Amino acid sequence: MLMEVTCRCGWTTRGSRSEVITRVREHGRSQHQQEITPAQIRAIWRVVEGSGAKR
Ligand SMILES: [Zn+2]
Numbered sequence: 001m002l003m004e005v006t007c008r009c010g011w012t013t014r015g016s017r018s019e020v021i022t023r024v025r026e027h028g029r030s031q032h033q034q035e036i037t038p039a040q041i042r043a044i045w046r047v048v049e050g051s052g053a054k055r
Helices: 017-032 038-044
Strands: 002-006 012-015 046-048
Touching (some): 002 017, 012 017, 017 038
Antiparallel strands (some): 002 012, 002 046
């Protein structure tokens, strides 16, 4: 299952849960000088329906 997060600046990332958490935290530090907690990320991410993936 893929998760997707769109930042308030328009930056978007998607990936597995752990990938998204890592990338969003790096983005927050480098682009916004802000420390983002995993709980905050879990509050805003959304599930991406796999493109082309069969259920
Ligand atoms: Zn941003």
